[in-house]
Amino acid sequence: TTNHLRHVESMATMPSGAGNIPHLNAIILGEALASEENDLIFPSDDFSRQAHVPSPQKYLEMYKRSIEDPAGFWSDFASDFFWKQRWGEQVYFENLDVSKGDIRIEWFKGGLTNICYNCLDRNVEAGLGDRIALYWEGNEPCLDGSLTYNQLLQNACQLANYLKDIGVKKGDAVVVYLPMLMELPITMLACARIGAVHSVVFAGFSVESLAQRVVDCKPKVVITCNAVKRGSKVIHLKDIVDAALVESAKSGVCVDVCLTYENESALKRGSTKWEEGRDIWWQDVIPKYPTTCAVEWVDAEDPLFLLYTSGSTGKPKGVLHTTGGYMVYTATTFKYAFDYKPSDIYWCTADCGWITGHSYVTYGPLLNGATVVIYEGAPNYPDPGRCWDIVDKYKVTIFYTAPTLVRSLMRDGDEYVKRYSRKSLRVLGSVGEPINPSAWRWFFNVVGDSRCPISDTWWQTETGGFMMTPLPGAWPQKPGSATFPFFGVQAVIVDEKGVEIEGECSGYLCIKSSWPGAFRTLYGDHERYETTYFKPFSGYYFSGDGCSRDKDGYHWLTGRVDDVINVSGHRIGTAEVESALVSHPQCAEAAVVGVEHEVKGQGIYAFVTLVDGVPYSEDLRKSLILIVRKQIGAFAAPDRIHWAPGLPKTRSGKIMRRILRKIASKQLDELGDTSTLADPNVVDQLIALADT
Numbered sequence: 071t072t073n074h075l076r077h078v079e080s081m082a083t084m085p086s087g088a089g090n091i092p093h094l095n096a097i098i099l100g101e102a103l104a105s106e107e108n109d110l111i112f113p114s115d116d117f118s119r120q121a122h123v124p125s126p127q128k129y130l131e132m133y134k135r136s137i138e139d140p141a142g143f144w145s146d147f148a149s150d151f152f153w154k155q156r157w158g159e160q161v162y163f164e165n166l167d168v169s170k171g172d173i174r175i176e177w178f179k180g181g182l183t184n185i186c187y188n189c190l191d192r193n194v195e196a197g198l199g200d201r202i203a204l205y206w207e208g209n210e211p212c213l214d215g216s217l218t219y220n221q222l223l224q225n226a227c228q229l230a231n232y233l234k235d236i237g238v239k240k241g242d243a244v245v246v247y248l249p250m251l252m253e254l255p256i257t258m259l260a261c262a263r264i265g266a267v268h269s270v271v272f273a274g275f276s277v278e279s280l281a282q283r284v285v286d287c288k289p290k291v292v293i294t295c296n297a298v299k300r301g302s303k304v305i306h307l308k309d310i311v312d313a314a315l316v317e318s319a320k321s322g323v324c325v326d327v328c329l330t331y332e333n334e335s336a337l338k339r340g341s342t343k344w345e346e347g348r349d350i351w352w353q354d355v356i357p358k359y360p361t362t363c364a365v366e367w368v369d370a371e372d373p374l375f376l377l378y379t380s381g382s383t384g385k386p387k388g389v390l391h392t393t394g395g396y397m398v399y400t401a402t403t404f405k406y407a408f409d410y411k412p413s414d415i416y417w418c419t420a421d422c423g424w425i426t427g428h429s430y431v432t433y434g435p436l437l438n439g440a441t442v443v444i445y446e447g448a449p450n451y452p453d454p455g456r457c458w459d460i461v462d463k464y465k466v467t468i469f470y471t472a473p474t475l476v477r478s479l480m481r482d483g484d485e486y487v488k489r490y491s492r493k494s495l496r497v498l499g500s501v502g503e504p505i506n507p508s509a510w511r512w513f514f515n516v517v518g519d520s521r522c523p524i525s526d527t528w529w530q531t532e533t534g535g536f537m538m539t540p541l542p543g544a545w546p547q548k549p550g551s552a553t554f555p556f557f558g559v560q561a562v563i564v565d566e567k568g569v570e571i572e573g574e575c576s577g578y579l580c581i582k583s584s585w586p587g588a589f590r591t592l593y594g595d596h597e598r599y600e601t602t603y604f605k606p607f608s609g610y611y612f613s614g615d616g617c618s619r620d621k622d623g624y625h626w627l628t629g630r631v632d633d634v635i636n637v638s639g640h641r642i643g644t645a646e647v648e649s650a651l652v653s654h655p656q657c658a659e660a661a662v663v664g665v666e667h668e669v670k671g672q673g674i675y676a677f678v679t680l681v682d683g684v685p686y687s688e689d690l691r692k693s694l695i696l697i698v699r700k701q702i703g704a705f706a707a708p709d710r711i712h713w714a715p716g717l718p719k720t721r722s723g724k725i726m727r728r729i730l731r732k733i734a735s736k737q738l739d740e741l742g743d744t745s746t747l748a749d750p751n752v753v754d755q756l757i758a759l760a761d762t
């Protein structure tokens with residue numbers, strides 16, 4: 071650790087410069103840092119020496135520039151890419167203040183580029199054509215495949231040519247409902263190549279959720295596969311698409327083409343339901359198309375993709391990302407947060423159906439010319455050692471996953487880990503929710519053999535890329551802290567009134583200025599964009615997360631402060647679950663809260679009242695859970711249904727969730743003031759029924 075202490079000392083003499091980075095100076099409180107009880111974990115000298123950012127000092131220098139000269143800082147990174155035409159004089163424009171007009175964020179406007187070209191053609195031209203772009207590991211340990219950069223480019227071009235052929239044009243939406251096959255990133259890249267806007271729907275979403283997303287963006291084509299195996303279960307995805315297209319047609323949205331990949335290992339084509347005239351087998355048409363395809367040059371501010379995420383109302387939000395800023399931001403964050411080097415083999419366990427799979431399975435890594443492992447199956451199939459088997463098989467050096475998986479593998483015991491060497495690993499990553507210190511330590515000590523720094527990356531669907539993350543090698547870590555903001559991110563903590571608070575404090579996490587990867591709007595609802603994110607604290611982007619800062623300036627995310635819960639890293643709006651529950655003919659009212667869950671982080675706890683005269687029964691409980699699975703997806707199924715004759719409400723009829731949260735988590739001595747309830751007896755009834 072001596073190396074680091076030296077950095078620490080030298081930083082103490084750094085001028086503190088820009089006004090809004092004082093918290094960084096706290097890292098340099100030499101004594102505090104060195105003390106054991108501070109629980110600091112230092113990267114090794116060897117790691118730091120080879121890192122892109124080897125010291126807090128280097129970080130501070132780069133961070134300062136990113137804040138003082140965002141245009142220059144990000145232009146330098148943007149220049150690493152190919153632009154058909156360079157962006158205009160004004161590198162970026164931002165208005166984050168509703169009182170000054172519409173919220174608007176633009177980066178590199180006027181620049182013409184293409185993210186598929188930059189992921190593939192550019193790397194091929196740089197001599198990486200024969201490098202493996204994707205390693206694919208199937209659900210069954212004996213099934214695998216790979217594509218070089220050359221091959222990935224050819225595959226993306228063939229699909230792009232097909233899409234053009236059926237009339238998909240720049241700006242058109244394409245809905246994608248695929249599991250983790252190589253065809254998923256291929257599809258995203260093919261869309262990007264022709265300027266079409268992909269809307270990937272996680273293949274765990276239900277018929278209703280898929281239909282809702284189809285109706286919202288009206289695609290000409292949906293791309294799916296017939297089925298997928300996860301663990302020992304076969305899931306018939308095509309059946310879900312069929313039903314969703316029947317639903318969407320009822321709302322007047324008719325999809326002309328359903329391009330279906332035959333995922334032979336899960337289901338043969340003969341057993342797949344088929345609609346002649348609409349359905350087309352991928353394998354029958356795509357290989358016939360030319361393997362080159364001209365690029366559609368798009369403006370940096372042209373849309374790249376839509377991705378729906380949950381908010382505090384029942385209707386999912388279509389987060390819209392554009393091309394240029396997103397490209398520069400995902401590439402840069404990937405490189406620095408994982409200290410990426412060309413010799414790395416990178417595996418992120420996320421599904422491309424979520425933002426992590428967009429930014430850090432597909433775009434960020436491929437823009438860096440990285441070799442990416444993708445895995446089709448369940449992480450504990452056929453046994454809880456599978457992840458480490460995959461790590462050894464592909465010699466994975468960077469392993470990025472979610473705390474929920476870490477906790478579940480931790481429960482299965484160390485033997486499964488120790489059976490494998492894992493010696494290729496050098497950097498670990500975590501995302502999706504705060505990682506509790508005990509899971510952090512297990513990940514660090516057992517999986518990483520106390521050798522690999524953990525990048526605990528805090529970000530959101532909306533932010534496009536990492537906002538706060540350790541830079542491995544740059545500074546010591548604290549288990550459970552996302553540490554410090556990434557370059558260009560002015561993260562601030564504000565109080566209820568929206569006033570920034572300094573030093574050791576806790577409050578709401580906001581961002582003070584734009585960054586290139588920021589989302590630009592909610593599809594078709596700019597007003598909701600402004601209201602949700604920019605009105606709560608005027609002049610700031612509001613993340614929806616609580617955060618505290620400790621005496622050393624480290625940041626600790628404390629979870630959502632809105633009606634969103636985080637189950638296994640999946641974001642679920644309580645209102646969505648409630649509206650699914652009340653759609654059950656026998657359910658009168660529902661109120662959903664999150665409760666601590668050992669593996670999932672948060673579990674879903676649903677309070678329900680029933681229609682007059684209906685008795686509560688085990689069958690009813692099951693059918694309430696089923697309706698949520700059907701309307702949203704299995705991952706949103708309530709862990710607990712709590713039946714009650716009434717819910718605690720204020721006199722104006724508002725459900726008091728604060729009380730429900732306490733009841734759900736059995737903190738009965740912390741119920742607080744119940745005197746404002748319309749009927750205080752309801753609380754006792756609820757408590758009495760807690761165990762039924």
Ligand code: WT7
Nearest residue numbers: 501502503504526527528529530531627630641
């Ligand atoms: C919410 C965003 C970003 C990709 C996965 C989830 C929580 C995410 C962390 C982290 C603490 C985290 C936040 C955030 N979250 N990463 N490292 N530490 N909290 O994306 O579905 O848009 O959810 O996930 O609460 O707001 P998402």
